[in-house]
Amino acid sequence: MGIWKLLNRILRYVMPYRWLVVATLLLTLLGSVLAQVNAVVLDRAVDAINVLDQQPSMSWASALRILTIISAILLGKEVLAAVVNFFRRYYGERMRIFVNRDLSLQVIKHVLTFRMAFFTSTGNEAGRLQARIDKGVASTSMAVNSFFIDILPLFTSAVLALVLMFMANVFVGLVALAIVPVYFYVTYIQAERMRDGRRGIYEGQQAVSQNILNIIESIPVVKSFNREQIEHDRQQEVQDRLTNLQLSTRKKSYFFTGMKGFLEQIGTVLVIILTAYLVLIDYPGMTIGKIMYHVMLFANVSAPIRQLHRIYDDLNDALIYSEDLFGLMEGTEEVEQTGDYHPEEVTGRFEVKDVDFTYPNGVKALHDVSMVIEPGKITALVGMSGAGKSTVVNLLDKFYHPDSGEICFDGVPIDQWDTQWLRDHIGLVMQKNHIFDGTIEENILYGNPKATHEDVVRAAKQAFLYDQVMQLPEGFNSSALRLSGGQQQRVAIARLFIKDPAVIILDEPTASLDAIATEQIKASIDAIKKGRTVIIISHNLGQIIDADQLYVLEEGRVVQSGKPAEVYQQGGVYKEIFDASARSMNADKIAEVMDN
Numbered sequence: 001m002g003i004w005k006l007l008n009r010i011l012r013y014v015m016p017y018r019w020l021v022v023a024t025l026l027l028t029l030l031g032s033v034l035a036q037v038n039a040v041v042l043d044r045a046v047d048a049i050n051v052l053d054q055q056p057s058m059s060w061a062s063a064l065r066i067l068t069i070i071s072a073i074l075l076g077k078e079v080l081a082a083v084v085n086f087f088r089r090y091y092g093e094r095m096r097i098f099v100n101r102d103l104s105l106q107v108i109k110h111v112l113t114f115r116m117a118f119f120t121s122t123g124n125e126a127g128r129l130q131a132r133i134d135k136g137v138a139s140t141s142m143a144v145n146s147f148f149i150d151i152l153p154l155f156t157s158a159v160l161a162l163v164l165m166f167m168a169n170v171f172v173g174l175v176a177l178a179i180v181p182v183y184f185y186v187t188y189i190q191a192e193r194m195r196d197g198r199r200g201i202y203e204g205q206q207a208v209s210q211n212i213l214n215i216i217e218s219i220p221v222v223k224s225f226n227r228e229q230i231e232h233d234r235q236q237e238v239q240d241r242l243t244n245l246q247l248s249t250r251k252k253s254y255f256f257t258g259m260k261g262f263l264e265q266i267g268t269v270l271v272i273i274l275t276a277y278l279v280l281i282d283y284p285g286m287t288i289g290k291i292m293y294h295v296m297l298f299a300n301v302s303a304p305i306r307q308l309h310r311i312y313d314d315l316n317d318a319l320i321y322s323e324d325l326f327g328l329m330e331g332t333e334e335v336e337q338t339g340d341y342h343p344e345e346v347t348g349r350f351e352v353k354d355v356d357f358t359y360p361n362g363v364k365a366l367h368d369v370s371m372v373i374e375p376g377k378i379t380a381l382v383g384m385s386g387a388g389k390s391t392v393v394n395l396l397d398k399f400y401h402p403d404s405g406e407i408c409f410d411g412v413p414i415d416q417w418d419t420q421w422l423r424d425h426i427g428l429v430m431q432k433n434h435i436f437d438g439t440i441e442e443n444i445l446y447g448n449p450k451a452t453h454e455d456v457v458r459a460a461k462q463a464f465l466y467d468q469v470m471q472l473p474e475g476f477n478s479s480a481l482r483l484s485g486g487q488q489q490r491v492a493i494a495r496l497f498i499k500d501p502a503v504i505i506l507d508e509p510t511a512s513l514d515a516i517a518t519e520q521i522k523a524s525i526d527a528i529k530k531g532r533t534v535i536i537i538s539h540n541l542g543q544i545i546d547a548d549q550l551y552v553l554e555e556g557r558v559v560q561s562g563k564p565a566e567v568y569q570q571g572g573v574y575k576e577i578f579d580a581s582a583r584s585m586n587a588d589k590i591a592e593v594m595d596n
């Protein structure tokens with residue numbers, strides 16, 4: 001993206017605050033004029049004092065008058081400048097903060113509409129996506145800052161000072177002007193030389209924090225395997241790389257700072273020599289006060305340019321990272337598709353016809369899958385790990401779209417369904433359910449924000465969670481994150497009960513529960529399954545046997561289907577899985593123990 005395109009896109013987010021921009025710019029102009037006052041006053045003052053000094057009998061009254069005028073102007077200007085600068089900074093900062101807020105909100109608002117495939121694609125993993133958003137928002141609002149708060153004031157001040165120098169004397173103006181391109185050139189070289197270093201430092205900092213995060217997340221494994229030293233060495237490696245890069249980048253930066261300081265001094269010396277020469281040869285309009293005048297004006301020309309490389313860096317960053325940000329904020333290709341079909345009554349019948357499906361990373365997970373899932377019945381998906389069971393569920397919930405084939409819900413292709421409406425009628429309990437940072441009540445209410453406390457209590461009772469919650473000192477107001485894995489699973493099941501959907505999908509819902517809890521949950525699922533569609537993925541024989549219909553998957557294909565007993569009679573994968581489960585449970589011995 002070029003700089004003008006960037007400005008154009010940023011402008012859309014700045015437009016709502018155009019009055020702040022106008023106010024900032026007017027104040028900037030005023031500030032720039034005020035910045036030249038010192039030079040003008042000192043020019044006049046030196047000349048006036050010089051004239052006074054030359055007189056044979058010096059008048060103290062006149063001296064006092066000059067000093068009073070100088071003091072009044074300088075102090076008055078300083079008060080005015082303080083007020084102007086306060087409002088200029090405040091309005092400028094206000095605008096930057098608002099734009100930053102709008103960008104952050106807009107990006108999240110838009111990302112929330114993206115389809116699931118976006119979030120599972122490489123480069124969009126939680127940490128990386130977050131870093132991309134952070135960097136994008138920070139660098140884009142920094143660009144707003146650079147344009148409206150840095151560049152404009154600095155340059156109006158520099159241009160004004162140059163104009164005054166030219167007005168006083170063309171030659172001095174030319175000398176000052178000649179320094180500017182040299183300065184620009186050095187700045188350009190500096191930014192180019194340091195660009196890789198800066199990028200490397202940013203990546204290095206990310207690597208360091210990512211590593212710290214990994215250590216904290218895997219601390220039980222690190223400790224139990226005594227791998228502290230390995231982790232420390234790994235951290236040392238990324239830290240060393242970062243440190244070396246920081247040192248070399250700083251070294252370069254100081255070299256350029258020194259060089260620019262030197263250039264500035266050369267400029268100042270040239271201005272002094274030239275002005276002094278012009279004064280000595282009595283060039284018209286050149287008085288001793290002009291030396292001071294020119295030096296001060298030249299400082300106003302060079303000071304802004306000193307900041308140039310920082311602005312250059314900021315704009316470069318914005319050019320690099322804002323493209324991605326604008327893609328996240330405005331791109332349409334990742335937005336989830338939705339139809340508009342949303343009938344009042346939902347029966348809950350799925351029909352999957354000849355579906356092939358490939359994940360965004362190229363893994364082909366389903367081949368020619370067909371199934372019919374009836375309401376009022378329990379349909380179990382059986383198969384070994386990686387067979388494609390969860391993938392089927394992902395497609396039913398419209399998280400992904402099939403490569404080919406069709407899925408119908410109540411006879412209508414799910415593409416034509418209003419996606420939110422469809423999901424409103426599907427309750428999904430997964431193996432690992434997300435528990436949000438909040439109370440147990442808030443987590444259960446996530447299933448239906450309009451529900452009352454009584455509904456929460458009822459759902460908790462149905463999920464056999466109520467008694468356990470009541471034992472906690474803060475009851476339903478306790479933090480849900482502190483619950484055990486099994487209790488969190490019950491929160492997820494309570495969330496399902498409070499949602500009360502027509503279709504219930506359970507992806508190994510009792511995998512992390514103990515036997516008693518599993519039995520209780522089975523009982524409550526049995527209680528609510530009437531009149532609903534229940535789809536269950538489970539390795540638990542008890543849950544599979546109870547199903548009305550089985551689909552057995554192997555390597556993404558449906559290899560067997562029918563009622564559990566019939567499918568068992570067919571032999572094949574299901575019999576293998578069934579027998580192995582029974583053996584692993586040591587069913588014979590269990591029966592023996594129970595008989596005795």
Ligand code: ADP
Pocket residue numbers: 120359360361363364365383384385386387388389390391392
């Ligand atoms: P199951 O639920 O039967 O254990 P899955 O449906 O989870 O199996 O996985 C089927 C295949 O799809 C596996 O090969 C798995 O590695 C792959 N897979 C699952 N989820 C993703 C994903 N988000 N991206 C890419 N491949 C995936």
